Amino acid sequence: KQEVTQIPAALSVPEGENLVLNCSFTDSAIYNLQWFRQDPGKGLTSLLLIQSSQREQTSGRLNASLDKSSGRSTLYIAASQPGDSATYLCAVRRSGTYKYIFGTGTRLKVLA
Amino acid sequence: NAGVTQTPKFQVLKTGQSMTLQCAQDMNHEYMSWYRQDPGMGLRLIHYSVGAGITDQGEVPNGYNVSRSTTEDFPLRLLSAAPSQTSVYFCASIGADSGNTIYFGEGSWLTVV
Numbered sequence: 566k567q568e569v570t571q572i573p574a575a576l577s578v579p580e581g582e583n584l585v586l587n588c589s590f591t592d593s594a595i596y597n598l599q600w601f602r603q604d605p606g607k608g609l610t611s612l613l614l615i616q617s618s619q620r621e622q623t624s625g626r627l628n629a630s631l632d633k634s635s636g637r638s639t640l641y642i643a644a645s646q647p648g649d650s651a652t653y654l655c656a657v658r659r660s661g662t663y664k665y666i667f668g669t670g671t672r673l674k675v676l677a
Numbered sequence: 678n679a680g681v682t683q684t685p686k687f688q689v690l691k692t693g694q695s696m697t698l699q700c701a702q703d704m705n706h707e708y709m710s711w712y713r714q715d716p717g718m719g720l721r722l723i724h725y726s727v728g729a730g731i732t733d734q735g736e737v738p739n740g741y742n743v744s745r746s747t748t749e750d751f752p753l754r755l756l757s758a759a760p761s762q763t764s765v766y767f768c769a770s771i772g773a774d775s776g777n778t779i780y781f782g783e784g785s786w787l788t789v790v
Binding site for chain 2: 596608663
């Protein structure tokens, strides 16, 4: 059974810091992995999607990496800003299905 | 583009009442699903559909029914609401032509008293 874990559960950093959020999964038979942002009281916004054949994806100040063999993904946020404060979730899609398994998220607070 | 639209956004139900959460997408996506989000438990899959007329159970289907009569709509029915169904519900869709990105609605906050 696929399990997705995100560490840390919460993180507080001063503005301007570069930071790394971690996501680990137990079954390497994945189709893709997606990172999402969720603001309080809102839905999920897709940030980056990495196909199983890819090693990383970049969008602006965000970079996500994927190491399928070790069951890990990291989301790197450069030069963090207070507007980056949100909960970040990762989810893996199982091979051969449309089902996504979600981690419980990392709640990020960037202090001005 | 409307994307994935959910209604209502907020609802309070009494135990035993029934209701339907509506979900519609305008992206012609074949796959649609319902998740619930509870504190400390992440999102859990309730039901999903891979196309009109086809539905299947997810991880936590008990107490919920779904149907998929059209590609666009995927309503979630609570048959007899229980306090344990107090949660935030998200509808999502995936299309093969959208780079396999999963799109979420804004969520429906349900409280059962």
